[in-house]
Amino acid sequence: MPVSQKRKRANLKKLERKSQMRHRPNPEKWFYSFVPFKVSTGGAAPLIPLLTMELGGGPREVGLVNAVGSLSSMLGGLFWGKLSDRLNRRKVFLILGFLGTALSTFLFALAGSIPSVVFANAIYTFFIAATVPIPVLIITKVFRLEDWDYAIGRFNEIGGWAWVLGLVIGFILSHLLPIRWIFAVLGLIGLLSVPWGMRTIREVPLHLDRKVLGVYAGYVVEKFRYLPNFITHLPRFSTCGFERLYLSALLFWFGAMLYFTQFPVLLKARGFGASVLYLMSIGNSSISAYMYTRVGRRVKERGGYGTLRFGLLLRGLAFLLLAVATPIKGPLFPVLAFVSYFLAGYTWAFIGISTTAVISRLAPPEKKGTLIGAYNLVSSLGAIAGNLTSGFVVSMLGFAGNFALASVFLFLSLIPIARPKAKAR
Template sequence: MKRKVATSMQARKASLIVQNTQMPRWFYAFVPFKIATGGSSQVIPLYAIHLGAGAGEVGLLNALSTLASTIGTIFWGKLSDKTLRRKVFILMGLLSTSVFLSLLAFAESFWDLLLINAVYSFFLASTVSIPIVLLFRNVRKTRWDEAVGKFNKIGGWAWVLGLLIGFMLVRLLSFKELFLLFAVVNIPGFVMALKTIREAPVYLHRNNIKPFVTQVVQKGRYLPNFIIHLPTKLKVSPKLSGFYLSSLFFWVSSGMYSTQLPVFLIKNGVTSQEVFGFAILNSSISAMLYQRVGTKLKSKNPALALTQGYFFRSLGILLLLLPFNVPYALLISAAGSYVLWGYSWSYISVSSTSLIGRMSSPKEQGSALATANLVNSAGFVLGSLAGGFVASQIDSFLNFAIASSLSLLAVVPIISLMGLSFVSPFSALPQIRRKN
């Protein structure tokens, strides 16, 4: 009898161990969703250009989308915390994707597209931070790093798959048909989430959630990064002021560069399919490097890695300023720019999160991340508007020159964080003391 009890207890314990080692099944509900949002992320600006939008209008499209995403993330995050419900908001965000992608297909003018896309971004924001909070409830705290990395890795490669589908079909289908296709592709994700997500109505204080160095984040829908921490009380710590200034320079640069790049390429004869191909190259490189960079940072100063990312981003933008007299020169420069964009982003996204985690105490991390997210979003909105104005009113080359300079300028405020000391040659000379 004792043997039977011991055997049954052992079997039960083994089954619990297996359950704890498995990641939640609802992770895979986000695969169709990320395929749909990844593929449509390139269709939206391309369709705007098709509708007659210029550099200024595309800049406004990106700026308004980022602003709506940021406001939506704050609104839905606070509402989910107040109601202690996560599933309903995640399902709403997944369902809204199919609804608004269908509506985008019927946009007859740029202004229709602008308005629908802004409302879409607001509702889509419910899928940004709330799934991460639900993840913390479904996974043991000791495995949070692994779970966040796994969840975002699944989504990151699904995002690339969506871009690949768009790349293959953009010549066969119209932009409207692509919107409808991705709206349908997203539906199985909603059904899967409805069946697999289990509500966990337990409040998790976001300020106690530390930054995750091993996270894998795709560059989704113009939002600078996924936001876990909500900006409730913002405090600019003096030790992080240089980092915030550096981030502001970088995100203004990123807004001027990334939002105007498709417009610049299309105007210079690059096809929509080639733009999709460049986006695949960019996202694939980032996805492959995220966790490798996170591993490197365990023994490396994150400020040095951040500087490396800024430098290569500046170099990638500079490639667009090369003369295009040689055949295929623009395609080669654009490919190089997208490659360095993906390479630099893996260093910037991971090292900036690591830097905040190392420079702030556990009690300060929530406030520090909230401030960083607002700075990033504000910088991107400002850069999108500025890039649209400069490119439309003056010149695209000047826009990229300013963007490259700002990315390089972002290094200056964080020089003190690199652990480098500049010793004057005169400090080694013997000093003569005065006699009083």
């Protein structure tokens, strides 16, 4: 065949491929339907404890609101996962999660008592749980196997920065509107995800493969107020050599909730309002989103347990810093509080990604999903207990004692994983 004909045929094939790509639907287009949802939930997160305190609540009431939210989120994950599997539908539950979360945001705007805030938060977190496990399952069907890690990372990146945008919007609105009106605005923003999702999310009937949940270390659900809510089925409790990791997780989440539940209460007690909490939350969430991919590379180079120990140690020091800063008067206190909260966000990526990596790499393939589910069950129970306990600890030991105890539990969480099995390093 003459050279000119070969070139002509090659050019025709190139043009044909370009035409096919031009008409091929963008498989990640639906990721952006989560942006209004994440903006809404990110902006609302700091407001819930502030509304509780505005209605006369103290450390115990804030702990109760968070504990009920943790429990409702856990139960919601079980309910939505079972129901979506039974009906073999995914899109409808994402849309229902968007709609229910947005509408329940308005319940906060109408709340006039502590019990009504508890009720609103229970409904709110229950619907949020409908949106948590399904996206990664759709990704595994829509994208090719070799593109899964990229797609999962991209989804988390978009959601993470949308969360930060919600915090920025909340910060601006905190200077313009009362708390109740901010909830109303955020609820309207969240509603935008409903038509956006209906237009862009494809229905992909599939059976839930629980193994998928534990395989990809790059998949980190954007945290909802530091809540482990990735339980999709009631797991058969299995340890399979991960007893030490489970004990570490229980201690870690208990200590973490002592810290995060009472952090906004401390700021309020020291005379700081919504704008300061928003600024600190922006720093916390921004550094988390920035570190996800970088920590993923570190895990591949240095191993999961080493990365996890580093994250727990640094977070324990961050908690201790706040305990030391609490009695300090003057402008030094907010600076040290911001550094502590910033480091807490920085370490989340180390802890979240490395934990998934450890189980994914070391668990038997047929038990990955069961072990991930058991891990999240233990984490949720630790979070619920920490939320409920934090208010009583503040009443007995004060804020400094509460944050010191939180750091103690973080340091204790290092002990079970100090010497994991050689193959687990």
